[in-house]
Amino acid sequence: MKTIEGLYLITDHNRDGQLKARVKAALKGGARIVQYRDKTRPAMEQVADAAELRELCHKHGALFLVNDDADLAKACDADGVHLGQEDGTIAEARKCLGHGRIIGISTRTAEEAIKAEMQGADYVAIGSIFPTGSKQDAVVVGLESLAKVRRAVTIPVVAIGGIDANGADAALNAGANAVAVISAIMEDDSPEIAAREIALLFNRRKPYPRGRVLTVAGSDSGGGAGIQADIKTITLLGGYASSAITALTAQNTQGVSAIHPVPAEFVGEQIRAVLTDIGTDTLKTGMLHCAEIVALVASAIRRHSLMAVVDPVMIAKGGASLLQPEAVEILKIELLPETYLLTPNLPEAAALADMPVENEGDMERAARKLREMGARNVLIKGGHLPGEAVDLLLTGKGLHRLPADRVDSRNTHGTGCTFSAAIAALLAGGLPLTTAVEQAKRFVSEAITTAPNLGSGHGPLNHWQGAKAIS
Structure with a gap:
């Protein structure tokens, strides 16, 4: 029985x-x-x-x-x-x-x-x-x-x-x-x-590793962001990470010097290979680069009814464009309605909602507009605002304000990738959304505070200490 x-x-x-x-x-x-x-x-x-x-x-x-x-x-x-x-x-x-x-x-x-x-x-x-x-x-x-x-x-x-x-x-x-x-x-x-x-x-x-996370993102040769940051984060939080790489980048803490796109058809083959065998509990997106990849990822999420954490990566910290302009409209039309949690920073939220986002009131209005556009939940990251680092999470149950002390550091490369990957891993591991976001925010804050100070530009985070802070 x-x-x-x-x-x-x-x-x-x-x-x-x-x-x-x-x-x-x-x-x-x-x-x-x-x-x-x-x-x-x-x-x-x-x-x-x-x-x-x-x-x-x-x-x-x-x-x-x-x-x-x-x-x-x-x-x-x-x-x-x-x-x-x-x-x-x-x-x-x-x-x-x-x-x-x-x-x-x-x-x-x-x-x-x-x-x-x-x-x-x-x-x-x-x-x-x-x-x-x-x-x-x-x-x-x-x-x-x-x-x-x-x-x-x-x-x-x-x-x-x-x-x-x-x-x-x-x-x-x-x-x-x-x-x-x-x-x-x-x-x-x-x-x-x-x-x-x-x-x-x-x-x-379940025993560890608990929860499978498929990350669809670009590769960062410097190891601080992208696929590398995602896999570190997911693994350190006890999950099983699989990946589909959308582009190869030559980058370090000083910036991106070259991007080599992966053909959209091959990105689709990577996703199919994972989903038809290993499967996944959550899917996390980062750099999708072009309209064709955005569309095929939306199709995969829809076909498999996946819980997708979408980090709409558009511009690298050094200023390099990571999402082609024509892909932004496809993201709005096709990917947003398939999104479980959207995690834009202020410039990304402004571009997607087509409105200025310059304070907390703007953040809330943008979050509500993005939910109306199809995202089930929206987390707008307020790291670009002065003062304390306030994020706003809007769900069907209401608005959650998530403040944290601002850490004055140059070592913030990969914060967006790490934050969204941590949320995806914690959701896959059995936490409800609000708790997953709160713990992921603690992870990132600790990872910035204890960053190893590598390179001469925007340095990478300390993923190891971030994970220890919430274990």
């Missing part, structure tokens, strides 16, 4: 006939259990829907459960049933389904959970952990009750109720084996990305 662990999706009503499509997207995003729930449709239609969803789940290696009704679970050959406290006993469900099926039950207290385990439940659900609009009579029990239940029983524990990515993070920290989600996935414009965002949180429980 497969265990209950990972992202646990509970379906909502068959809105606009999109139930199967949304469940399929969530499965592609990483859902490991699907619970079919429908309180309104006729019994025969429920059997037909459930049978289709069961086949879909099994195709993706996921478990399929039915809500409340053991008879329906038997009729559609489900993997099991989830019972409420008023939906019959565990013994009755076992008699109906036999000993090869999974039976879970909702609980609110450790005492109810202990009783359920003694009666033969395969798992217990505890909730509502947070306030929820999907169940009108839900009683909020909170994370403390979840932790008590985890300590009280040996069977898997599912956290349920009002859970989104941040709530899932808290539930996992409290000991949940699985997190049950409804609206945060089923009502999202991109259920696959919403599912992936939560499913990746479970990577924190």
Whole structure:
């Protein structure tokens, strides 16, 4: 019998006939259990829907459960049933389904959970952990009750109720084996990305290296930025790095002296080679150089529904252009709508949003405009402003202000590459977005502070010490 662990999706009503499509997207995003729930449709239609969803789940290696009704679970050959406290006993469900099926039950207290385990439940659900609009009579029990239940029983524990990515993070920290989600996935414009965002949180429980990151960027012969900085960062943060190189550069701390582009077709071959074998949890972009490469990267992200951290590298610190002018429009039209997190500095934000960005108010307005243009989340880096180093992160949940003391140093080569690579690695390793950004910012600040002072121009960072600061 497969265990209950990972992202646990509970379906909502068959809105606009999109139930199967949304469940399929969530499965592609990483859902490991699907619970079919429908309180309104006729019994025969429920059997037909459930049978289709069961086949879909099994195709993706996921478990399929039915809500409340053991008879329906038997009729559609489900993997099991989830019972409420008023939906019959565990013994009755076992008699109906036999000993090869999974039976879970909702609980609110450790005492109810202990009783359920003694009666033969395969798992217990505890909730509502947070306030929820999907169940009108839900009683909020909170994370403390979840932790008590985890300590009280040996069977898997599912956290349920009002859970989104941040709530899932808290539930996992409290000991949940699985997190049950409804609206945060089923009502999202991109259920696959919403599912992936939560499913990746479970990577924190894997052995190192945990989380795969594919970086698509240029090579820096000086080792301070580009592919070299990305691979150092990802590896030091415990992830597995793969790469697709878009251009070779001859550069050092004084600047870029030559650029040798890689043909777009070969960049595509590198990406395909990685994705069709090793795969990746997140994709990070840096120097994409030309419109053809921007377009093919956007296509790969769209085709594989990847969580992409896009660092829109346009100009090197020494002033060399790293993105052809015609590629900027393709980035806006094709890549932005596929972007999970966009990480421009002030000049890049100004160019993409087509507006001046000269203070924090401008940063917020630009971030909102870039979200409207398609980026799911936007992090605008305020390193070019005087005073403290303030970054602004805009998500669907609101605006986060991330201040830090400014480090007066010439050794800032590769800060943008390193920052975005750190975020991608931390996301792939199981952190939620806001936490990943906060920790990546600490990484970069420490890496600048302890930089080895190499070369006579803009020196590289100390990636080793940056990683130690957040380990």
